[in-house]
Amino acid sequence: MTKVGIFGSGQLARMMALAVRPFGIEVICAGNKNDCASDVATVVEVDMSCEKSINNFLDKVDYATFETENIETEHLLNKENIYPPVSVLHIGQNRLNEKKYFNGNNMVTAPYKAVNSLQDLQNAVSEIGIPCILKTCCGGYDGKGQFVLKDSSYIEDAWNELGDQGQLILEGFVDFDYEVSLIGVRARDGQKLFYPLTENVHIDGILHTSTVPSKAQNLQIQTEEYMGNFLDKLNYVGVMTIEFFVKTNKNGIAERIIANEMAPRVHNSGHWTIDGATSSQFENHIRAVAGLPLGDVSYNKSVMVNCIGSMPDLQKTLKLPNIKYHSYQKEPRSKRKVGHINLVGEQTISQNLDKILGIIK
Amino acid sequence: MTKVGIFGSGQLARMMALAVRPFGIEVICAGNKNDCASDVATVVEVDMSCEKSINNFLDKVDYATFETENIETEHLLNKENIYPPVSVLHIGQNRLNEKKYFNGNNMVTAPYKAVNSLQDLQNAVSEIGIPCILKTCCGGYDGKGQFVLKDSSYIEDAWNELGDQGQLILEGFVDFDYEVSLIGVRARDGQKLFYPLTENVHIDGILHTSTVPSKAQNLQIQTEEYMGNFLDKLNYVGVMTIEFFVKTNKNGIAERIIANEMAPRVHNSGHWTIDGATSSQFENHIRAVAGLPLGDVSYNKSVMVNCIGSMPDLQKTLKLPNIKYHSYQKEPRSKRKVGHINLVGEQTISQNLDKILGIIK
Numbered sequence: 001m002t003k004v005g006i007f008g009s010g011q012l013a014r015m016m017a018l019a020v021r022p023f024g025i026e027v028i029c030a031g032n033k034n035d036c037a038s039d040v041a042t043v044v045e046v047d048m049s050c051e052k053s054i055n056n057f058l059d060k061v062d063y064a065t066f067e068t069e070n071i072e073t074e075h076l077l078n079k080e081n082i083y084p085p086v087s088v089l090h091i092g093q094n095r096l097n098e099k100k101y102f103n104g105n106n107m108v109t110a111p112y113k114a115v116n117s118l119q120d121l122q123n124a125v126s127e128i129g130i131p132c133i134l135k136t137c138c139g140g141y142d143g144k145g146q147f148v149l150k151d152s153s154y155i156e157d158a159w160n161e162l163g164d165q166g167q168l169i170l171e172g173f174v175d176f177d178y179e180v181s182l183i184g185v186r187a188r189d190g191q192k193l194f195y196p197l198t199e200n201v202h203i204d205g206i207l208h209t210s211t212v213p214s215k216a217q218n219l220q221i222q223t224e225e226y227m228g229n230f231l232d233k234l235n236y237v238g239v240m241t242i243e244f245f246v247k248t249n250k251n252g253i254a255e256r257i258i259a260n261e262m263a264p265r266v267h268n269s270g271h272w273t274i275d276g277a278t279s280s281q282f283e284n285h286i287r288a289v290a291g292l293p294l295g296d297v298s299y300n301k302s303v304m305v306n307c308i309g310s311m312p313d314l315q316k317t318l319k320l321p322n323i324k325y326h327s328y329q330k331e332p333r334s335k336r337k338v339g340h341i342n343l344v345g346e347q348t349i350s351q352n353l354d355k356i357l358g359i360i361k
Numbered sequence: 362m363t364k365v366g367i368f369g370s371g372q373l374a375r376m377m378a379l380a381v382r383p384f385g386i387e388v389i390c391a392g393n394k395n396d397c398a399s400d401v402a403t404v405v406e407v408d409m410s411c412e413k414s415i416n417n418f419l420d421k422v423d424y425a426t427f428e429t430e431n432i433e434t435e436h437l438l439n440k441e442n443i444y445p446p447v448s449v450l451h452i453g454q455n456r457l458n459e460k461k462y463f464n465g466n467n468m469v470t471a472p473y474k475a476v477n478s479l480q481d482l483q484n485a486v487s488e489i490g491i492p493c494i495l496k497t498c499c500g501g502y503d504g505k506g507q508f509v510l511k512d513s514s515y516i517e518d519a520w521n522e523l524g525d526q527g528q529l530i531l532e533g534f535v536d537f538d539y540e541v542s543l544i545g546v547r548a549r550d551g552q553k554l555f556y557p558l559t560e561n562v563h564i565d566g567i568l569h570t571s572t573v574p575s576k577a578q579n580l581q582i583q584t585e586e587y588m589g590n591f592l593d594k595l596n597y598v599g600v601m602t603i604e605f606f607v608k609t610n611k612n613g614i615a616e617r618i619i620a621n622e623m624a625p626r627v628h629n630s631g632h633w634t635i636d637g638a639t640s641s642q643f644e645n646h647i648r649a650v651a652g653l654p655l656g657d658v659s660y661n662k663s664v665m666v667n668c669i670g671s672m673p674d675l676q677k678t679l680k681l682p683n684i685k686y687h688s689y690q691k692e693p694r695s696k697r698k699v700g701h702i703n704l705v706g707e708q709t710i711s712q713n714l715d716k717i718l719g720i721i722k
Contacts, residue, residue, distance in 0.1 A: 001690065002675070021379060021401055023675060024688030024700070040382055040401045278683055293680045314363070314384055319654045322639055327385030329362065339385070 001026055002290055005061035007076075009035035009043045011328035011337065012067035012266050012282075015274065017041035019282035025290065030057050036328045051075040058082075065238060065289045069093050069264055070139060083188075083237035083289045088264045095137045095169045098262060105233070107226050107259035110245075111172035118159045124170040125155055134158045137167040146205065174258050176245035180214045181269040182223045185239045185284040185294060186231040193284070193297045194224045195277060198269045200243070206335065210269045210304040212276065216246045216254035223257065230262075239285040241267035268306070268337070275324040275342040276302030300344050305356055307339040312359045317341065320355055322348040362387055363651055366422035368437075370396035370404045372689035372698065373428035373627050373643075376635065378402035380643035386651065391418050397689045412436040419443075426599060426650045430454050430625055431500060444549075444598035444650045449625045456498045456530045459623060466594070468587050468620040471606075472533035479520045485531040486516060495519045498528040507566070535619050537606035541575045542630040543584045546600045546645040546655060547592040554645070554658045555585045556638060559630045561604070567696065571630045571665040573637065577607045577615035584618065591623075600646040602628035629667070629698070636685040636703040637663030661705050666717055668700040673720045678702065681716055683709040 002025045006013045009031025017027040017040045029037045030046035037043060044060075047053040054075045058064060064082045069092045076086045091101050099109045113124035115134065125132060130152060136145035145165065147158040162168055179202070184194040199214030200207055227242055241263040247256040270281035279287070279295025287294055310332035317325055324342035332338060341356055343349045363386045367374045370392025378388040378401045390398045391407035398404060405421075408414040415436045419425060425443045430453045437447045452462050460470045474485035476495065486493060491513060497506035506526065508519040523529055540563070545555040560575030561568055588603055602624040608617040631642035640648070640656025648655055671693035678686055685703035693699060702717055704710045 018379065018382060018401075021690075022685075022687045023679075024672060024686075024690045026400075026690075039387075040379075287679070292676060295679070296682050311385060315653060318384075318648070318656070321657050324383075325385075326383045329382075329385045329387075 002063075003028060003061040004286055004290055005030060005057060005064035006037070006041075006067055007031075007046075007048075007064065007071050008067035009033075009037040009041070010067060011036055011330070011339075013037035014040055014328060015271075015280075015326075016065075016067070016266065016282045016286055019274075019280055020286045020290075023286075023292075025286065028057075028061055030054075036330050039329055048072040048075070054079075063289050063291070065265075065285065067265060084240070084264050085235060085237070088234055088236060092262050092264050093138055094167070095135055095171075095261075096167065099169070102259040102262075105226065105230055108257070109259050110174045113170050115168040115170050118156070118163065121155055121159055121168075121170060125149060125152060128170055128172040131173050133171050133173065134162055135169050135171060136162060136165045137169050139165075144205075174245045174260075175247065176258065177248045177254075178215070178246050179243060179260070180216050180219075180223075180246055180257075181210075181241055181243045181267065182227055183239060183241050183267060183270040183273070183281055184224070184227045184231060185281070185288055185297075186236045187288050187294050188237050188291050190232065191294055192228055192231060193294050194220075194227070195270065195273060195281065195297050196220065196299055197223060198272065200269050204335075206308055206337070207268050207306050208308075209306070210272055212272060212299060212302050215248075215252075216257075219244075219246070219254050219257055226259070236264075238264070238288045239266050239270070239281050240264055241270065243269070268340075269304075271326070271340050272302040272304040272342050272344075273297075273299070274326065276300050276344045301346050301349065303343045303349050303353055305341045305343075305353075305360060306337060307341065307360060308337060309334050311339045312341070312356075317356070317359060320352045323352060323356065363424075364389060364422040365647055365651055366391065366418060366425035367398070367402070367428055368392075368407075368409075368425065368432050369428035370394075370398040370402070371428060372397055372691070374398035375401055375689060376632075376641075376687075377428070377627065377643045377647055380635075380641055381647045381651075384647075384653075386647065389418075389422055391415075397691050400690055409433040409436070415440075424650050424652070426626075426646065428626060445601070445625050446596060446598070449595055449597060453623050453625050454499055455528070456496055456532075456622075457528065460530070463620040463623075466587065466591050469618070470620050471535045474531050476529040476531050479517070479524065482516055482520055482529075482531060486510060486513060489531055489533040492534050494532050494534065495523055496530050496532060497523060497526045498530050500526075505566075535606045535621075536608065537619065538609045538615075539576070539607050540604060540621070541577050541580075541584075541607055541618075542571075542602055542604045542628065543588055544600060544602050544628060544631040544634070544642055545585070545588045545592060546642070546649055546658075547597045548649050548655050549598050549652050551593065552655055553589055553592060554655050555581075555588070556631065556634060556642065556658050557581065557660055558584060559633070561630050565696075567669055567698070568629050568667050569669075570667070571633055573633060573660060573663050576609075576613075577618075580605075580607070580615050580618055587620070597625075599625070599649045600627050600631070600642050601625055602631065604630070629701075630665075632687070632701050633663040633665040633703050633705075634658075634660070635687065637661050637705045662707050662710065664704045664710050664714055666702045666704075666714075666721060667698060668702065668721060669698060670695050672700045673702070673717075678717070678720060681713045684713060684717065
């Protein structure tokens with residue numbers, strides 16, 4: 001029986017386990033026994049700062065992967081059978097590296113400057129202009145570790161808030177019309193498949209809805225080329241996600257893309273694939289990691305709605321036909337992602353999306 | 362969080378748990394910790410002959426159900442929140458009762474006689490005719506506990522083989538063209554939904570393939586009426602399955618049905634619903650048990666192929682596009698059901714069914 005290890009035991013690990021349990025694959029997570037993956041996978045505690053502890057874990061599994069880029073990698077480098085390559089984590093773990101990497105691969109990004117002091121910040125604001133956004137280079141997600149500078153009077157406040165949080169980056173605001181993400185998967189033999197560009201709406205920095213197909217379908221081939229080159233160059237194995245800003249022309253046609261972030265893993269904007277694609281991002285990630293043939297990525301029109309803080313009432317939600325309810329069985333908490341709802345097919349979306357948004361509010 | 366208990370911890374419990382984990386429903390099985398449901402559900406040991414042990418289990422859950430009719434029911438009767446009603450188990454647990462029940466509900470069955478002695482058997486064979494089949498009234502499935510009498514010289518052998526296995530029933534052979542099953546679900550409020558008639562092929566008494574739609578679609582309404590009355594009369598809650606023999610007329614049109622067996626539970630012939638229907642039999646059973654609204658049963662053309670003894674090679678199987686591979690993570694063993702493969706959609710079936718049958722062989 002194939003055994004796959006996952007560093008992390010949250011909802012992404014949970015959904016990977018649910019996806020491949022039917023393959024007879026055993027899933028063992030290095031994480032916290034109270035986390036939500038423990039319902040459907042074995043969870044063991046691993047000390048990421050201890051090589052022996054990590055080796056013990058890796059000895060238990062045939063292949064390993066991760067559900068988050070925010071892990072200590074010191075003792076993971078140079079280990080075999082970890083996919084994607086651990087070195088890739090360093091790109092996404094640091095916003096500055098990530099931007100440099102994008103630029104080095106012909107992808108346009110927002111203007112940015114490294115910030116290591118208040119003086120740096122003042123200079124960077126003069127150069128990039130207002131409004132702009134100060135971010136920690138490492139950590140920080142869902143709007144955390146960020147400070148928006150609406151005018152230059154915010155400079156000191158921004159520095160006071162984030163100045164002690166390690167390396168910082170100041171990014172210019174990008175004038176864009178909407179955001180999309182591309183989710184692709186690469187197998188060990190180099191085969192690559194891509195899901196359609198997904199259109200994402202954020203509220204307060206947290207993903208609210210993802211919709212396929214996006215209005216930017218005309219950019220599918222271009223973005224696949226960007227990611228495809230990137231994947232091949234890195235000898236990547238598994239699912240990767242890149243978020244792009246889209247600028248439209250005066251006729252509303254998507255014209256220009258600006259690379260925002262990459263994630264070397266399954267991604268919230270791909271949760272619609274559980275019900276909307278023949279093989280989900282979770283299934284395909286583990287297929288790639290375990291050296292199995294990739295699964296078909298053909299899709300139906302889909303919308304995913306995130307459930308933030310708490311899940312909507314199950315009884316009420318399931319009354320709506322064809323609703324796909326995904327609870328991560330996490331304790332409710334403000335701003336916490338606790339689940340999502342998928343709607344698949346034109347009719348289901350047109351009849352139920354407004355109702356779901358009303359229930360979730 | 363809703364907690365559902367299942368008596369049993371085999372593959373049916375496993376698939377129920379996998380189906381409703383996304384609802385945030387916790388699944389606790391009364392069974393064996395080594396059984397395959399333990400990968401995705403909590404399994405506790407319960408002494409079914411001890412009321413206190415059963416009460417302890419029922420105290421842990423909001424609702425309970427079962428994955429098998431072969432359980433001791435002595436201490437389950439008169440308990441609240443067990444669905445379907447436990448008394449229903451007695452119908453399916455005894456072939457004689459089952460036949461009487463079918464007849465009492467206007468369903469035609471094979472001719473049969475109760476057999477309690479060699480003399481009974483001799484008389485029954487004279488009355489029913491050769492060939493016929495001697496079966497244990499209780500227990501026995503997948504061809505076990507049965508003896509086919511090809512001529513009257515087999516009478517003593519049959520009696521020697523089964524005579525000490527409790528109450529017996531002699532059934533006449535039914536002249537039929539193929540077998541179908543109807544899977545229906547009834548909610549607590551009386552709502553009823555039915556999957557399409559599924560056509561089943563057995564090999565050596567074990568289900569080999571299930572196909573929807575069946576050639577007997579013209580009998581859908583009639584069989585739904587039979588089962589619908591049955592469900593209402595029993596105040597049934599959950600999924601029920603009835604197997605029918607189908608006799609065609611000279612033009613090959615399904616004309617007459619003969620009720621064979623009922624199962625008060627999810628059924629092997631409904632495994633195609635995991636991938637081929639909007640809501641699977643497993644999801645709908647737990648929805649009904651937990652008092653949730655039923656899920657949509659609309660479907661795509663599907664074929665399920667059982668994997669008996671061992672699973673086909675995962676690598677080889679997943680190379681075929683759109684194959685849905687379901688391993689129960691059970692140890693290989695002769696004649697044991699260890700998983701199934703689903704094929705959904707005309708194209709997938711026409712391109713891959715023969716290949717799958719070749720791989721599984």
